[in-house]
Structure formats: C-alpha cells, structure tokens
Amino acid sequence: MSNQTAISKPDGFFLPKVRRGIQAAMLAVMGQWAFYGIFRCPFLVPFVNCQVCPIITCWGRITSYFWGFWLFLPLSVLFVGRAFCGWLCPGGFVNQMIGKLSFAKLRVRNRVLKFAPLGMGLGLLIVLALWFGLDNPRSMVPIRVGEFWGSLRLSFEHASPYWLVRTFVVLGLVAAGLFIANLWCRFACPTGGLLELFKGMALFRVFKTSACNDCDACLRRCEMGTRPDEVNCTNCGDCLKTCPVDAIKFGRKRKSDE
Amino acid sequence: MEPKKDGVKRRAFLKTAVASLAAAALAPGLLSAGRFQSDSLQVWSCGGLSEAFMEANGLYEQRNGVQINYTGAFAAALGKSLLGGAVTEVFAGRVLQLAQNLRTAGKMLYFRPLCFTEYVLITPLGNPAQIQTVQDMARPGVRVILPLGASPPGGDAVMGILKKAGVDQAVLKNTIEKESCVIKMMPQIISGEGAASIVERRLTRMDRFAGKVEVIPIPEALFPPGPLTFTIGVMKYAKDRALADDYVNFICSDEAQAIFDRHGFIPAASAKGRTLIEKLGVKDV
Ligand code: SF4
Ligand code: SF4
Ligand code: SF4
Numbered sequence: 001m002s003n004q005t006a007i008s009k010p011d012g013f014f015l016p017k018v019r020r021g022i023q024a025a026m027l028a029v030m031g032q033w034a035f036y037g038i039f040r041c042p043f044l045v046p047f048v049n050c051q052v053c054p055i056i057t058c059w060g061r062i063t064s065y066f067w068g069f070w071l072f073l074p075l076s077v078l079f080v081g082r083a084f085c086g087w088l089c090p091g092g093f094v095n096q097m098i099g100k101l102s103f104a105k106l107r108v109r110n111r112v113l114k115f116a117p118l119g120m121g122l123g124l125l126i127v128l129a130l131w132f133g134l135d136n137p138r139s140m141v142p143i144r145v146g147e148f149w150g151s152l153r154l155s156f157e158h159a160s161p162y163w164l165v166r167t168f169v170v171l172g173l174v175a176a177g178l179f180i181a182n183l184w185c186r187f188a189c190p191t192g193g194l195l196e197l198f199k200g201m202a203l204f205r206v207f208k209t210s211a212c213n214d215c216d217a218c219l220r221r222c223e224m225g226t227r228p229d230e231v232n233c234t235n236c237g238d239c240l241k242t243c244p245v246d247a248i249k250f251g252r253k254r255k256s257d258e
Numbered sequence: 259m260e261p262k263k264d265g266v267k268r269r270a271f272l273k274t275a276v277a278s279l280a281a282a283a284l285a286p287g288l289l290s291a292g293r294f295q296s297d298s299l300q301v302w303s304c305g306g307l308s309e310a311f312m313e314a315n316g317l318y319e320q321r322n323g324v325q326i327n328y329t330g331a332f333a334a335a336l337g338k339s340l341l342g343g344a345v346t347e348v349f350a351g352r353v354l355q356l357a358q359n360l361r362t363a364g365k366m367l368y369f370r371p372l373c374f375t376e377y378v379l380i381t382p383l384g385n386p387a388q389i390q391t392v393q394d395m396a397r398p399g400v401r402v403i404l405p406l407g408a409s410p411p412g413g414d415a416v417m418g419i420l421k422k423a424g425v426d427q428a429v430l431k432n433t434i435e436k437e438s439c440v441i442k443m444m445p446q447i448i449s450g451e452g453a454a455s456i457v458e459r460r461l462t463r464m465d466r467f468a469g470k471v472e473v474i475p476i477p478e479a480l481f482p483p484g485p486l487t488f489t490i491g492v493m494k495y496a497k498d499r500a501l502a503d504d505y506v507n508f509i510c511s512d513e514a515q516a517i518f519d520r521h522g523f524i525p526a527a528s529a530k531g532r533t534l535i536e537k538l539g540v541k542d543v
Contacts (some may be wrong), residue, residue, distance in 0.1 A: 042439075052442040056308055138439045144305040145312065146329035154344075158335040218355070234497075 013241045019086070023093040033059045033213050034090040040155050042142035045131045054142040073195075081199035083191055085185060086236030088225075092185055095174060096223050099181035106180045107225040109216070113166075117231050118184065120193030122225050127190040133155045139163040182223055186232055196231065204250065209257045211247035229253070271362070279444040296498035298325040299505055300330055302340070304333035304488060306460055308376065310521040311350070314514045318505060326505075340365060340493075347502050350490040350509070354540055357489040361542065369491030369512055372524035373518045375458045377481055379474040380447055387453035392419060392476055394452050396428035403452030404429075405528035407438035416456045418482035447471055460522035487540055 018137050023108040035045030036058040043053070049070075050060035076084050085092045099105070106113065129135055140159035143151040156164070176183045185192055197206075208218070217237035219227050226232040228239060229250050240248055249257070259390055285381050303311050308330030315326040329336070333352040340349060341363055350372055360366035381389050387400045395402050406413040420426040434452065438444035440461055446452050448470045462473045490509055496502035508514055515525035526540075534540070 049442065052439070052445060054305065054439065054441050056312070135438075140441065141332040141335040142305065143329065143331040145328050146309045146331065147300075150329055154329070154331060154335070154339065157339060158332070 014026070015240065018235075018236050018239070019236060022087055023090075023096075025089045027090045027093055030059075030065075030088075031090045033065060036060065038167065038170060039152055040143060042140050042163075043136050043137045044134075044139055044162060045127050046134050047093060049136055050129060054138075054144055056144045057146075063079075068249075074198075077195055077198050078201060078203065080201035080204050080235050082232075082234040084195060084234075087235030089191075091189070092234075095177050095182050095185045098174065098177040102178050102181040104180050105225065107220050107222060109219065113225070117252045119187040119195070120189055120196060123188050124193040124197075125191035137162075141249075181225065186224055186226075192232075202235075204235075204252060205229055206233060206237055206240065206248065206250050207253045207257065208243070208247045209249060211245050213245055213247075214236070215244060217244055218248060289339045293322065294324060294501040294504070295500050296501050297323070298327055299348065299496075299498070300327045300329075300346045301348045301350070301462055301505070302329045302336050302346040303490075304336070304352040305331045306333075306352065306458065307373075307488060307521075307523075308379075309460075309464065309516070310518045310523065313521075314509060314517050316510050317514070317517075322504075324501065324505075339432070345493070345495045347454055347493055347496040348490065348505060350488060350491055353484055353489050354487045354489065354538065355484070357491055357542075360491070360493075364494065366491045366493050367496070369489040370506065371531070371535050372488040372490040372509065372537075373515070373523040373525050374486045374488065374531060374534050375523055376478070376486070377415065377456055377476050378459045378462065378478055379454060380462060380471040381454050381474070382447055382450040382452075383470065383472060385472045385474075386450065388456045389401060390474060392423040392429075392456070392480060393425055395420075395432065397434070400432050401434050401451070401453045402429055402432040403437060403443055403445050403446050403455050404433050405440040405455070405457065406433075406436040415482050415485045419476065420457060420482045422480045422482075437501050441486035444471070447473060458522065463520065463522035481496075483538055487538055489540065491542075 012093065033047070036055065037060070040055060040058065040214070041047075042055065043049050043055075043062075050066045051063070053061055055061070073084060075090075085114075135225060139154060140163040141152045146154065156167075159167070170184075173188045174184045205228075216227070219225065221239045222233075223236070223238065223240045224232040224234055235250075237250060240250060242248070265350040278340045283410060300316070301311070311328060311330060315328050318324065319326055329346070332358060335347070336344075337351055337360065339358045340346065340360060349360065350368065351360075352375075355368045357366065361369065379389055379392065379395075381387065387394070387397075389395060389400070394400070404413075404416055406416065420429050435443075435446065437446070440457055441464075442450075444457075444461060444467050445457065447455050448467065456476070459473070461467060462471060490506055490507060492499070510527065512527060519525050519528070524534065528537060
C-alpha cells in the first residue's frame with residue numbers, strides 16, 4: 001500500500017496533462033463510433049463491417065472515418081507502437097478514468113500478472129474466429145436510426161443471446177476495472193492484443209537503459225501496470241520523469257542502451 | 259394605352275403577390291409556428307423505410323418547425339415492442355397483419371396504406387451470366403448468392419418467389435453463399451463474386467449501391483403478398499392528435515410519396531399503388 005501511494009509527480013512535467021487533453025479531444029472525435037461499436041453495432045465484432053452496415057447514424061459508416069482509422073492504426077504501430085492505446089483510444093481513456101476509482105491498482109510484478117496479458121491474445125483469437133470463421137454474423141435487430149435511450153433499449157431488447165453475451169462480457173470486464181485498474185486494456189482487449197503483437201517493430205518507443213536498477217518507480221506510476229518497453233507499455237510517457245536514476249528515455253533504442 | 263397600363267399594373271401586383279406567397283412558402287416555419295400544441299412528434303417505422311423517412315422528416319421539420327424523433331428498425335421487432343409496453347405516436351410498419359393487430363389491441367387509432375415494396379433480380383454490371391428471369395438462376399453453373407439468413411421477411415420472401423417460380427431446389431443447388439444480411443450481401447454481387455440474387459428494389463436505390471448492379475424486374479405474380487405492404491398509422495399515445503394527423507397526411511401527400519418512389523417503393527398514391535391496395539385488401543376496418 002505504501003508503495004502505491006509513493007508515486008512521484010515531478011513538478012513542471014506537463015506531458016501527462018497534454019495526453020489527457022488529447023484523449024479528451026479524441027473522445028469527441030471518435031467517441032460516437034466507439035459507443036456505437038459496443039452498444040448498437042449489430043455485428044459481433046464491431047468496427048470491421050462498417051461499409052456494409054445497416055446502422056445509418058454510426059460514424060463508422062463515414063468512409064473517411066473507417067478507412068482513415070484502419071490506415072492510420074498500422075502506421076501508428078510502425079512509428080510509435082501501442083501509442084494509440086495510451087494517447088488516442090476513447091475506450092482506453094474511459095478505462096483509465098474508471099481505473100482511477102479502482103480498489104486495487106495491481107501495479108506490481110508477479111507470476112499471475114505476467115501471464116494475464118495472454119487474455120488479450122485469447123480475445124484476439126475469439127475475434128478472428130468470429131470474423132473470419134463465422135463471417136462476423138449480424139446478431140441483433142439493428143436499430144437503423146433512433147433516439148439515444150430508445151435505441152439503446154430496443155437494441156438490447158431485440159438482440160440475440162450471442163450479442164448479449166459479447167456485450168455483457170465486454171461491459172463486465174470494463175466494469176471489473178473498478179477492482180483491478182484498467183483490467184480491460186491490460187488483460188482483455190483484442191485490439192490491444194493485436195497492437196501488442198506488432199509493437200516490437202516500432203521505430204520510436206519509451207524504453208529503459210542499462211542504468212535501470214529495478215526499483216519499479218515507473219511501474220507504480222504506470223496506468224498499464226507495466227514498465228517501459230515491456231508487455232503492455234503503450235508509450236504514454238507518464239513515467240518519463242519518474243526514474244530516480246534517469247534510466248527512462250524516449251526515442252530510438254540503440255544497442256548501447258541495453 | 260391606359261387600359262394596357264392598368265393591365266401591366268395588375269400583372270405586376272399579381273406577380274408581387276405570387277412572389278411574396280412563394281417567399282412565405284419558403285419560410286413556412288414562420289407561417290405554421292404555433293399551429294400545433296406539441297413541438298415534437300415521435301415516429302417509428304420499419305427500418306427499410308429509414309432513408310425515405312429521414313428525407314421526408316427533414317422536409318416536414320423545416321416546414322413546420324416541429325421536431326420529428328424518428329426511429330427506424332425491423333418492423334416486426336418494433337411491432338412486438340409496441341404490442342408489449344413500448345410507446346410511440348406514429349408507426350409505419352410492414353405487413354398488413356401487424357397494423358391490424360395493433361388496431362385490434364387498441365394501440366393504434368387508424369392506419370392508411372403508405373407504400374409497397376417490390377422484388378427485383380440483381381446481377382453485376384454487364385450481367386455476365388445473362389440472367390433475364392428467375393428461372394435463369396436455376397441454370398447449371400450460375401453462382402447465386404441469396405440473403406436467406408436475413409431478418410424476416412428477407413429470406414422467406416426470396417424463398418417464396420423461388421418456390422412460386424418452381425425453381426427453388428435448383429436455385430438452392432446453385433447457391434454458393436447464404437448471407438445473413440442483405441446490405442452485407444450487395445458488395446458480393448457488385449464485385450461479381452455472385453452472378454445473381456433477389457432483393458427489394460429499395461436496396462438498389464441506396465446511395466452506396468445505386469448504379470452498381472443491373473436491375474431486372476420480377477413479375478408481380480411471383481411476389482409473396484405478406485411483406486409487400488407498408489402502412490402508416492396514428493397510435494393512441496399521440497400527444498397532439500392534430501399534429502400526428504397532419505404528419506400522416508404529409509407522408510401520404512404526393513410530395514412525400516415521390517420521396518418513397520425515389521427510394522424504390524411503389525407509393526400508395528400512385529396508379530399501381532391503388533391497384534395493389536385493392537388486390538391486397540389494404541383497408542383499415
Ligand atoms: S458503422 Fe456499423 S459496423 Fe461499424 S461500428 Fe458502427 S454500427 Fe458497427
Ligand atoms: S487496449 Fe483496447 S480499449 Fe484499451 S486503449 Fe488499447 S485499443 Fe483501446
Ligand atoms: S511504462 Fe511508462 S510509457 Fe509505458 S505505459 Fe507505463 S507509464 Fe506509459
């Protein structure tokens with residue numbers, strides 16, 4: 001407990017505030033799409049069949065959104081790894097805010113937590129099986145246009161059991177973030193898992209140098225409960241000024257840094 | 259000379275009058291503001307009509323300064339909700355029986371015929387498999403994609419057409435894919451993956467598909483009667499009956515019906531629509 005409160009907040013370090021500002025802005029830009037994806041998307045896997053979607057009012061149907069997003073995402077991984085999660089994803093923002101209220105931050109290293117991120121891999125496998133194996137079935141009565149609350153009610157009322165299971169599992173795991181901070185983004189999100197798989201290719205990253213003495217000051221600061229350049233690091237940069245021996249850097253990692 | 263001058267004056271006066279009336283008609287929100295007690299109306303309709311309704315609603319809102327709170331979704335689902343505890347002021351549903359059930363249940367005050375749908379054959383541009391009739395889909399080797407898993411009446415209606423044409427088994431043999439959603443199926447025909455399918459004409463009028471497939475009519479005799487009919491009715495929950503009636507009148511007016519026509523429906527007010535009203539017995543009794 002005492003460990004968890006001893007998070008250093010260096011004066012004059014405004015990057016986390018900038019990040020919050022950008023996250024809030026992205027919530028305005030992409031929040032509607034993300035919201036529809038979870039609550040009104042008729043497909044079991046949201047965000048991928050937008051071009052043939054019967055929902056008229058979801059922003060995912062605007063071509064510039066759909067193609068813009070799916071072209072940008074791989075490019076962003078190439079440059080800055082999983083930074084989408086740390087800086088742009090509206091889901092990530094919501095999860096991080098819920099995480100602030102959570103009972104256990106669980107920002108520690110232990111054997112269980114080491115394997116827990118495999119949950120993202122499992123999520124990814126399920127998504128791929130639904131998408132490619134079952135052709136991403138439409139599994140609820142799409143409320144093509146409608147008022148906010150009315151459409152939500154009707155969506156749930158006329159959804160198939162499959163849709164209800166997928167939706168409640170997602171909502172349940174997000175809500176579980178009240179008990180273990182950011183549980184969805186750390187251990188369950190299929191998109192996060194996909195980005196995690198490829199983030200090794202990134203040109204730029206937050207990393208620690210050989211000066212690191214394993215004090216875990218960064219870990220206690222990190223909303224993803226990790227350390228720079230390890231599993232789940234999103235290059236958010238929050239930890240950049242937390243290292244007592246100044247071992248955390250951002251940029252291209254060279255051999256000499258290891 | 260004088261009388262002529264007078265004539266000119268009179269014409270000028272008439273012209274001005276007509277012009278100002280026209281101008282007033284262009285700013286009709288002002289004219290009709292306060293005509294109704296309520297400033298909003300809740301309208302539910304079958305999802306297939308959504309595109310047309312959104313356009314018509316826009317016009318109505320602009321004219322009357324009334325907000326239309328519109329929901330469009332699969333009619334049978336909305337109907338089920340309405341027969342349960344859900345509430346709306348105006349409902350435009352598909353399948354005559356649904357409107358009649360709502361009337362019998364005392365939830366709907368009256369209904370009127372709104373429009374009819376029709377089914378067409380679609381093929382990729384250029385019609386590579388030379389499809390002209392439903393029977394042609396049964397020719398060996400024609401790659402057919404059917405929306406058989408689509409929410410009712412989608413799949414059933416298509417099967418009904420094939421059965422009436424006497425080619426259901428042969429076409430099923432040719433079917434390379436059964437789609438769960440008509441909208442999801444369209445790109446497969448556009449791309450040529452499938453050589454033929456059957457959809458409602460409205461699909462071929464959606465912005466994203468218009469002009470991207472060949473459209474071949476199917477004889478009306480093959481249509482299953484059930485899903486053809488759309489009605490519009492005022493529900494007992496209408497807060498402002500005058501507004502609800504006025505809206506229904508507008509949707510049934512020639513101007514709004516032309517919108518439904520453009521979106522691929524047969525307007526109830528058209529000659530063909532009137533024949534169908536008689537043939538299918540679309541009467542509120
Ligand atoms: S456009 Fe459709 S498919 Fe895409 S996220 Fe929105 S609701 Fe889902
Ligand atoms: S893990 Fe998933 S929900 Fe969380 S920030 Fe990344 S993409 Fe968004
Ligand atoms: S280790 Fe640092 S950069 Fe990486 S996610 Fe945690 S706080 Fe952000």
